[in-house]
Amino acid sequence: MTDTLSSRLEQVRERLRAACEAAGRADGAVALLAVSKTFPAADLREAFGCGQRAFGENYVQELQQKCEALADLAIEWHFIGPLQSNKTRVVAERAHWAHSIDRLKIAERLSAQRPDDMPPLNVCVQVNVSGEDSKSGCAPEEAAALARAVAALPRLRLRGLMCIPEPTEDAASLAAQFAALRRLKEGLEAEGLALDTLSMGMSADLEPAVAEGATLVRVGSAIFGHRSYAH
Numbered sequence: 001m002t003d004t005l006s007s008r009l010e011q012v013r014e015r016l017r018a019a020c021e022a023a024g025r026a027d028g029a030v031a032l033l034a035v036s037k038t039f040p041a042a043d044l045r046e047a048f049g050c051g052q053r054a055f056g057e058n059y060v061q062e063l064q065q066k067c068e069a070l071a072d073l074a075i076e077w078h079f080i081g082p083l084q085s086n087k088t089r090v091v092a093e094r095a096h097w098a099h100s101i102d103r104l105k106i107a108e109r110l111s112a113q114r115p116d117d118m119p120p121l122n123v124c125v126q127v128n129v130s131g132e133d134s135k136s137g138c139a140p141e142e143a144a145a146l147a148r149a150v151a152a153l154p155r156l157r158l159r160g161l162m163c164i165p166e167p168t169e170d171a172a173s174l175a176a177q178f179a180a181l182r183r184l185k186e187g188l189e190a191e192g193l194a195l196d197t198l199s200m201g202m203s204a205d206l207e208p209a210v211a212e213g214a215t216l217v218r219v220g221s222a223i224f225g226h227r228s229y230a231h
């Protein structure tokens with residue numbers, strides 16, 4: 001098979017279908033977010049032409065540029081990168097989702113800056129399930145309090161939790177990290193929060209994430225290819 005964006009996208013869709021089937025989950029139970037950071041707007045346009053609607057960006061400036069370049073397309077924009085408080089406005093004004101809420105200050109700014117004529121911004125609280133110092137995300141023991149505070153903000157809609165596990169060859173350790181996020185979400189639901197999203201799983205590990213209950217996988221390189229420049 002020739003290696004084109006459309007063939008890679010179809011392979012990822014097939015992996016997702018197979019993972020759902022293996023996990024006994026309904027076809028379509030897991031949404032595919034195409035992570036397009038570092039790739040040009042033309043690649044997103046091509047993926048859109050293949051039926052992809054949700055795109056994830058990590059850098060505020062890139063989000064802004066691509067929103068402008070692709071304003072003619074009905075794209076659902078997801079911001080998934082680390083958020084600094086002086087850069088929240090672009091996300092509040094452009095994105096449909098933000099997955100990387102790891103402290104209340106960021107959430108408060110997004111809520112305050114969300115334009116009144118837009119629906120509330122869908123958000124996930126990012127949890128550092130691996131405990132690695134270098135990872136963003138709140139500590140697991142802080143997640144419940146942060147989620148409750150975020151859920152109370154008027155211009156945000158808390159949808160669930162997000163994680164980036166520690167990369168590992170150890171399947172049991174990976175599964176345990178995904179399961180930890182699922183259990184945190186279940187605990188919050190038991191407290192009465194209405195959550196429908198577990199944002200977990202990337203190119204290398206979407207299958208174990210789906211097996212542990214992911215409702216949205218964030219897939220970049222398996223769709224767009226190798227990322228050639230680092231920020």
Ligand SMILES: *Cc1c(COP(=O)(O)O)cnc(C)c1O
Pocket residue numbers: 035037058080081164202203204218219220221222
């Ligand atoms: C880059 C990125 C992804 C996609 O990673 P791939 O390994 O290219 O699939 C997913 N989530 C986040 C938060 C990312 O930064």
